[in-house]
């Protein structure tokens with residue numbers, strides 16, 4: 001673990017996009033410290049706390065819609081891109097904060113370097129998440145995002161922003177830090193009935209292929225961002241004795257031209273050759289962007 005910490009950790013402003021992209025190509029994941037405004041992250045986190053409390057209250061009293069129960073509550077997920085009314089006190093939409101955290105910061109250079117100048121923001125897998133050490137639903141098991149999204153031949157880049165300190169007292173993310181070229185067998189029959197059973201790479205399979213002594217699970221704080229590509233094997237990092245909760249948001253981009261028609265039509269396309277601009281003709285907007293596709 002220690003050797004990966006050095007290799008895979010960058011500091012904002014002290015590393016070139018080229019170095020980050022090269023690391024992603026080899027290892028499928030890395031961490032950039034200090035790449036997200038901490039005070040805005042705190043505001044975002046506090047607003048999320050209210051929204052999660054509201055979702056829990058409505059789930060408990062039985063007034064949450066079937067759709068929200070199925071797609072959000074049991075996964076600990078909220079979808080700000082489907083809710084224009086989710087705003088910070090100053091009126092900023094949570095969705096805009098998430099998008100700007102990548103497209104209006106130097107992180108956009110990494111997107112361009114890895115994916116090219118025409119990219120799409122994938123709505124179904126751009127969301128917030130809550131993991132609590134004590135939650136009743138199990139945490140996310142080993143998987144590859146490519147398999148979950150059924151985008152085996154498309155490179156998707158996920159920016160995962162922690163909004164609580166995590167990795168010591170609260171769950172974080174654990175990686176087998178190698179960029180693979182293929183998709184491992186998944187969908188463990190023994191866990192089919194369980195949450196995430198369809199995407200799970202079994203522990204047995206992971207052990208047969210990798211040395212799991214060498215996973216990477218950095219401790220994270222507000223201001224950090226994890227970057228991961230879609231074939232890297234990863235899961236929620238939990239350990240006995242953890243007591244805390246972690247909120248985060250994650251936002252995913254793919255090269256527009258590589259997306260199959262269906263995903264392209266339900267994504268938001270950007271031209272990032274220069275200053276990022278949204279390509280208006282393509283994709284849904286605001287609350288209209290409602291998706292029935294599988295969550296995870």
Ligand SMILES: O=C(O)CCC(=O)C(=O)O
Nearest residue numbers: 129131140172235236250
């Ligand atoms: O947030 C987590 O605990 C796991 C996230 C994950 O596996 C993913 O975003 O693909």
